[in-house]
Amino acid sequence: MTTDRMRVQYRVTGAGRAIAARAAALAVEQSIEMPVAAVRNARVRDEVVGRVEGILDEGGDVHRVTISLAVETTGGEAGQLLNMLFGNSSLHPDLRLVDFDLPDTAAAAFGGPRFGIGGWRAALGIGRRPLTCSALKPQGCEAAELAALAGQLASAGIDLIKDDHGLADQASAPFARRVAAVQRAVDDANRATGRGCLYAPALNGGSRRIQEQLGVLRDEGVGAVLVAPMIAGLGTLQELASEGRPILAHPALAGHGAIAAPLLLGKLFRLAGADAVIYPHSGGRFGFSADLCRSIADAARGPWCGLAPTLPVPAGGMHPDRVEELVAGYGPDLMLLIGGALLEADDVRRAARAFVTRVAALETDR
């Protein structure tokens, strides 16, 4: 049995002079969750109990506490990893989960992105330019309306068409009917354009529904998938990674103030297999700062544990006018997701084509 350990960093507020005891309690809470003296199994005491590895006084009664946990406690399962990192401790208001690291071999066992940035390019047959993406909205439309919109976007040359994350299995456009109709529209457009636009439907539900939805994806020849890991479970994301389709991860419910966004959206989503990660970009409808967005992108695609890079997808109210600014900031390894700003145009196809042309122009510049 491995004795590999992962190192987890927390920000602890208000412990004062009791910080050593607070850190020790944290290490127990996030591992065996019982009095250490009552552990009868020597191996558990020696290898499984969490250990305090460091306490750094950051001033203002804030401490950075590093504990180590045995990798074996995760069972190699991403949901259980999250449980080990912050399950019970999420209920402690004095804690914030800020970072974690693990041995490369352990990271490889979780899987990471199977496609990564290069895999998206290969799947879409495109070179070194930013990828374009748009969304099917609004919820409440019938499947035929959404399919017609998908046809417009695909024929305009958009690379990836995703379901709005608000599309689920509603009566207005039930999952199976919607996915079949949209995929057909995308296939038709691809035959006309000669391109390889992919469609990423939003999965949702518990384990049974998700298995049924995966069956629909197989039947309809769907080439990508969207999932919100904090709603469907990080374990579901991890399993999707072995289904042979690039995965776009959505940040719904991920605004967990007590988990640092670069750790959650960057490292954890990446470790569990996200090939691309959507996050709210600065200057849109959400309040993330430019620095925070940069940190998320760095965690998603920078060198880490030998894992393939996850493609950053800054979104949440982006506009074609910002294409050059975004690419100047992020470089070409980027997916540009523009939804509402295309849909509100009088001629959606024309607006989408202008967006595609604007992005294509950036390839020749490099």
Place this chain on the structure above:
Amino acid sequence: MTTDRMRVQYRVTGAGRAIAARAAALAVEQSIEMPVAAVRNARVRDEVVGRVEGILDEGGDVHRVTISLAVETTGGEAGQLLNMLFGNSSLHPDLRLVDFDLPDTAAAAFGGPRFGIGGWRAALGIGRRPLTCSALKPQGCEAAELAALAGQLASAGIDLIKDDHGLADQASAPFARRVAAVQRAVDDANRATGRGCLYAPALNGGSRRIQEQLGVLRDEGVGAVLVAPMIAGLGTLQELASEGRPILAHPALAGHGAIAAPLLLGKLFRLAGADAVIYPHSGGRFGFSADLCRSIADAARGPWCGLAPTLPVPAGGMHPDRVEELVAGYGPDLMLLIGGALLEADDVRRAARAFVTRVAALETDR
């Protein structure tokens, strides 16, 4: 198609005089998520777009905003419900999700607890007294050790034995082997005592693993189940409710500061089908106040939408010495979960029997 609406309440901080615009943006973000003017479908504009139903100035630049959303947007799926209530808005630091209500018919469609408090009593064959529960710990032990512990607890008369939420599918005690061994130990004890102790293994993983684990539960004749809905997904909890076993919900990762605990652990877990809900009780290892715990219990078991009541399980460092205090505060519709305080005794079986006797004495008092 129904036009039923659910009412959702948020606490908005710092909007100042822009509160009307902030509330309107919130209603759009949590529904169609695109400019309303760009919605071409009249039914979507009339029925699906979120509506601001009220804005209450609470002073100090805090407002209570009530919006209504179409129930149809949830598709009757609990994970998607959470997505509609707070998916994108969780990323807005000025918001807190504080309450929600929906029509009784819509609540019935989600399902709610299938067993409820009366169902636990019937399944266990016990009268009007608090239920007793203990936990199998620590993680890292082998299946045989955990099974031996389960045998001690069951033979002492504990009603429900749950996996520690840190038990998953680890190499030290793989799920299938552990569940088989523990269930056998509990069955043996039940034959000896004539009682009907139930075992609740912790499910974990994505949709495929959970389906496999449900197969193990069926094969081994396991009578209850434990799940952490914020890790496995609220949709997984909802599906488990139709599997014919009472469900114990665990609060791991539920310390989402931006969602009120009574709403999340009480209403949402109940609506999705939790028959009992564990929460950290005041005076234990966690900082929840007595008032907050009372509000969680009220939300879990009080009259709401005609749903069966969910059994409160105040936990997180409870001790047998607090039995009378807990029952005085909550009454007999309560599950008393005591883990570490039994496990640290020199003779676990004897400590568990004393706990059981102490609780049984309370039945004759009524």
